[in-house]
Amino acid sequence: MSARMVVAEVDKGAYAPLLALEKYVHSGQLGEALLALVKVRASQLNGCAFCLDMHATEGRKAGLDQRKLDVVAGWHEAPQLYTARERAALALTEEVTQIGAHGVSDEVWQQASEEFTEADLVTLLMAICAINTWNRLAVATHQELPDSA
Template identity: 65%
Template sequence: MLQQRMNLNEADPLAYKPMYAMEKYIHSAGLGEDLLALVKIRASQLNGCAYCLDMHGREARAAGVGNRRLDVLSGWQEAPGLYSERERAAIALTEEMTLIGEGGVSQETWLGVSAEFSDAETAALMMAICAINVWNRIAITTHQELPEIAEN
């Protein structure tokens, strides 16, 4: 079993301050908590971050995202009826930005995002994708432990 290596907040409480400011911006941008949850979960699936999958899965359910859509998210391309065009564009961008070293962001994906989001929304979406990738890297590097919660 992995043991938590450190608690970043205890080591340096100021380290999280810019991340919390970014989260405040992201959540105030009007993208919707359901869309943000899908983005956060998909990046966390790709990065293998159990801590973030647990947290954002609970957030997604609280935002009204159904279990079926969460269960199928890693196979979203095979389930076009479960996700809106806007969600599909955001998820595609999430995948390509998260795996940026594998070919960057394709023109097809960029055009899909441009068709569904304003420039300001695209900026917020990109920052949301960047933020979850930072959170994933912190949690994975430190072996952040899952919180104890009552099972449903």
């Protein structure tokens, strides 16, 4: 499948707001491994190969266990692999990513509130929103995978 468009070639400034959001997200206290896990899960739900490739690589570089990456699509079936914090982040990621289905349940919100400070919860929400935007841009434009290293 070939790219429909390369957004940055059409408008070099188009990604600037998203890059600022990424800077904000990565300046928080969530940690790169958790951010990668969240980004991989949202990208799975959105079917974004480009982002899956990128964020799985980032996760490994951040020390995220390969088994967690391999099983994350079925994390509900393997809760012992994930910390309570990771499970809360994944549950929130799924409900925010699929918000049109049922919104965000009180149960998932409560779990996230128990595992994250309010400030970290804001950062987590912004991270989830950011990856969903990146996914939509990449899928809509058929963004091509980079050559493997």
